[in-house]
Amino acid sequence: MSGGVDRRTVLKSAAAGAAFAIIGASGAKGMDRNAMGISKAVDHSKLAGRERFASPEHWRDLFAKDEVIQRVRPTETDRWLGNPHRGTTTFQRLNGDPLYPDKRWNDSECPLEFGPAPADLSNGRYPNTTVAYLRWLWDVLEPKQGRYRWDGVEAGLSEAARRGQTVQVRVQPYIGARSPAWYWATGAKSIVEGRNDRAMDHNDPLYLEHWGHFIRAFAERFDGHPAMESFDVAYGGSCGETGGNASDETAEKLVDLYYDAFRKTQLVLMLDTHGSRYIMGRDQRLGWRVDCYGDLATKGQGQVPDGLNWNHMYSAYPKDLYGAGAVDRWMTAPVTLETCGTVASWFDRDYDLDYIIEQGYMYHVSLFMPKSVFIPDECREKIDEFDRKIGYRFVLRNIVLPLEVRRQEAFKAEVYLNNVGCAPIYRPYAFAWRFTQNGRSEVVLSRQDITKWLPGQVWFEDDITMPGGFEPGPVAVDVVLLDPATRQPRVVFAVEEVTDDRWHPLTYLDIL
Numbered sequence: 001m002s003g004g005v006d007r008r009t010v011l012k013s014a015a016a017g018a019a020f021a022i023i024g025a026s027g028a029k030g031m032d033r034n035a036m037g038i039s040k041a042v043d044h045s046k047l048a049g050r051e052r053f054a055s056p057e058h059w060r061d062l063f064a065k066d067e068v069i070q071r072v073r074p075t076e077t078d079r080w081l082g083n084p085h086r087g088t089t090t091f092q093r094l095n096g097d098p099l100y101p102d103k104r105w106n107d108s109e110c111p112l113e114f115g116p117a118p119a120d121l122s123n124g125r126y127p128n129t130t131v132a133y134l135r136w137l138w139d140v141l142e143p144k145q146g147r148y149r150w151d152g153v154e155a156g157l158s159e160a161a162r163r164g165q166t167v168q169v170r171v172q173p174y175i176g177a178r179s180p181a182w183y184w185a186t187g188a189k190s191i192v193e194g195r196n197d198r199a200m201d202h203n204d205p206l207y208l209e210h211w212g213h214f215i216r217a218f219a220e221r222f223d224g225h226p227a228m229e230s231f232d233v234a235y236g237g238s239c240g241e242t243g244g245n246a247s248d249e250t251a252e253k254l255v256d257l258y259y260d261a262f263r264k265t266q267l268v269l270m271l272d273t274h275g276s277r278y279i280m281g282r283d284q285r286l287g288w289r290v291d292c293y294g295d296l297a298t299k300g301q302g303q304v305p306d307g308l309n310w311n312h313m314y315s316a317y318p319k320d321l322y323g324a325g326a327v328d329r330w331m332t333a334p335v336t337l338e339t340c341g342t343v344a345s346w347f348d349r350d351y352d353l354d355y356i357i358e359q360g361y362m363y364h365v366s367l368f369m370p371k372s373v374f375i376p377d378e379c380r381e382k383i384d385e386f387d388r389k390i391g392y393r394f395v396l397r398n399i400v401l402p403l404e405v406r407r408q409e410a411f412k413a414e415v416y417l418n419n420v421g422c423a424p425i426y427r428p429y430a431f432a433w434r435f436t437q438n439g440r441s442e443v444v445l446s447r448q449d450i451t452k453w454l455p456g457q458v459w460f461e462d463d464i465t466m467p468g469g470f471e472p473g474p475v476a477v478d479v480v481l482l483d484p485a486t487r488q489p490r491v492v493f494a495v496e497e498v499t500d501d502r503w504h505p506l507t508y509l510d511i512l
Contacts (some may be wrong), residue, residue: 056474056476056508057473057474059474059507059508060403060510063403067403068402068403068404069400069401069402069403070400070401070402070403070507071398071399071400072398072399072400072401072506072507073397073398073399074395074396074397074493074495074496074497074504074506075495075496075497076395076494076495076496077494077495077496078388078494079494080127080128080384080387080388081393081492081494082128082130082164082492083130083391083392083393083491083492084130084131084166084427084490084491085130085131085166085229085334085366085367085391085425085426085427086130086131086366086367086390086391086392086421086423086425087127087129087130087131087367087368087387087388087390087391088126088127088128088129088131088367088368088369088370088383088387089129089131089132089133089168089367089368089369090123090126090129090131090132090133090165090372091105091132091133091369091370091371091372092105092106092109092110092111092133092134092135092372093111093132093372094114094117094132094156094159094160094163094165095117095121095122095123095128095129095132095163095164095165096117096118096120096121096122096123096163097118097372099123099124099125099126099372099373099374100371100372100373100374102373103342103344103345103348103373103374104373105342105371105372105373107135107172107175107239108137108175108178110134110135110136110137110140110156111152111155111156112140112149112151112152112155113152113155114155114156114159117159117162117163121163121164123372124374125374125375125377125380126370126372126373126374126375127375127383127384127387129165130164130165130166131165131166131167131168131229131367132156132160132165132166132167132168133167133168133169133170133369134156134160134167134168134169134170135169135170135171135172135239135240136152136153136169136170136171136172137171137172137174137175137178137179138171138172138173138174138179138180138183138211138214139174139178139179139180139181140152141153141171141214141218142180142214143180143182144182145180145182145183145186145210148217148221150221150222153169153218153221153222157222157225157227157228158227160227161226161227165227166226166227166228166229167227167228167229168229168230168231168232168268168336168367168369169222169228169229169230169231169232170231170232170234170240171214171215171218171232171234171240172234172238172239172240173200173211173234173235173236173237173240173244174199174200174238175238175239176195176196176238177196177198179198179200183200183206183210184198186206186210187206188200188201188204188206188207188210189201189204189206191245193238193244193245196238199238199244199245200236200244201245202235202236202243202244202245202246202250202254203245203246203247203250208250208253208254208257211235211254212254212257215257215258215261216257216261218261219231219258219261219262219265220261222265223261223262223263223264223265224263224264224265225265228265229266230265230266230267230268230287230334230336231258231262231265231266231267231268232267232268232269232270232289233255233258233259233267233268233269233270233275233276234270235251235254235255235257235258235273235275236250236251236254239291240270241270241291242270242272242273243270243273243274243275246274246275248274248278251273251274251275251278252274252275252278252279254275255269255275255276255278255279256279259279259282259283266285266287266333266334266426267285267286267287268286268287268288268289268334268336269286269287269288269289270288270289270290270291271288271289271290271317271320271321271324271326272290272316272317272320276288276324276326277323277324277325280324280325280326280329281325284329284332284333285332285333285426286329286333287329287333287334287335287336288324288326288329288333288335288336289335289336289337289338290312290317290320290336290337290338291338291340292312292316292338292339292340293312293313293317293337293338293339293340293356293360294313294339294340294341294343294346294351294356295311295312295313295340295341296311296313296314296346296349296351296352296355296356297309297311297349298311312340313355313356313359317363321363330363330364330366330423330424331364331424331454332426332451333426334366334367334423334426335363335364335365335366335367335423336365336366336367336368336369337360337363337365337367337368337369338369338370338371339368339369339370339371342370342371342373343370343373343375343376343379343383344373344374344375344376346379347376347378347379353379353382354382357382357386360386360390360422361389361390361422364422364423364455365390365391365422365423366390366391366392366423366426367390367391368386368387368390370383389420389421389422390421390422390423391421391422391423391425392419392421392423392424392425392453393419393420393421393494394417394418394419394420394421394453394458394481394491394493394494395417395418395419395420395493395494395495396415396417396479396493396495396504397416397417397418398414398415398416399413399414399415399416399479399506400413400414401413401477401506401507401509402509403509403510404509404510404511404512405466405509405510405511405512406466406511406512407466407467407468407469407470407511407512408465408466408467408468409465409466410463410464410465410466411463411464411465411466412461412462412463412464413433413461413462413464414459414460414461414462415431415458415459415460415461415462416457416458416459417453417457417458417459417493418456418457418458419453419454419455419456419458420455420494421455422455423455424451424452424453424454424455425450425451425453425491426451427451427490428449428450428451428484429450429481429482429483429484429490429491430445430446430448430450430481430482430483430484431445431446431448431450431462431479431481432444432445432446432479432480432481432482433445433446433462433464433477433478433479434476434477434478434479434480434503435466435467435470435475435476435477435509436475436476436478437470437471437473437474437475437476437511438471440469440470442467442469442470443482443487444464444465444467445482445484446460446462447462448460448462450481466509466511470511471511472510472511472512473510473511474508474509474510474511475508475509475510475511476505476507476508477505477506477507477508477509478499478503478504478505478506479493479503479504479506480492480493480502480503480504481493489501489502489503492504
């Protein structure tokens, strides 16, 4: 998925200010590789005080004649990168749409029609994003039995893609009295749930039949859709949370239904349900989410001392995580944290924002969903930093390459990088090398499994065969993480050096 307007702006800025160091074994010298003509958009006046190669033909002049290797050390950036599958999400709207006008949001109302993208895709008092979260109600998507509004789902996925987003999707069986009228006409049973005297009885065989038919139909249409980030296993309860009144046996049948129907799309389960505890051990690729992240309520309500009451952050989530056997699940599947209330309500209640953020890192969160409600100015700097650090963030540190190779000759390259985020990436994109000479480019894919790049240090050695067809002389070397299916760059590194086509320029090699 291509990024939004802000991503392109960031990348162009990075290309315009790029500079890096190439170091030989005999010493170090700063050099600007953009002056070599690799990135045509570079404004060289912005590189004052940095040495440049005089020309590609003379790039070896700064290396002693007996040197055989070179080291490349790109410049780290703290910019927002616009990478996929991580960061903050919008809610019931897409990039560029207005935020909710106050501190309240609406779980019930998700559009079936999405207007054309506005000229400005930024989100004002809210982080820029590459992921949206859309929740439709069952009665909206199946207003009549067997008659589906897939056009609304298609509209959301397609428009999100145009705005540089993938979409996390949930379909909610009911909220309060909102449920399909035709469902009750089948003779389905109801229960009293709080103030709602017509909540769905999930143990009624008719629920398993009709909800099951809907979920299978949805999966048949959308499983594996390139714009669908994930699908929530929201099998019961208001908003599809808590599991409702489903017995253990029923919960297991419902969860199996999702698991069997979706074979390609990432599934995400609510952490505190029997269904999640039942199936988490079956497949390490199942992710988890919670919906009250940040709840630090301190009121004892006259029942217990204030500050020693039950809340989600202290009492629920640690226990639920261990109970589901999901403590290390972040290593293989994504974690999503939805705010309890909003960041604005955290601020109003004087919750400890530093503690909440620290816990988010400890959960190794990839996606943060604060409901498209404005971020208070007093919290914005910390939330923006949180947004940059959650999920993965890869920084190239040191690349070792030979100074010269022969055509179709095998050579080794060393790569050292850091994942300075708090989670890995869960998509099998490819670390790619690009070699370019006189307008001819050849791309070589590494066999590295980037989903194993956990937070911390990463080092690997690549065996590369220089493609044939190049003439003797310098060949430019670039790297990126690309999508093997499209052969297009998908993830950029957190370094300053980025070309207009979103590759990272490294250096030259001489072809003998």
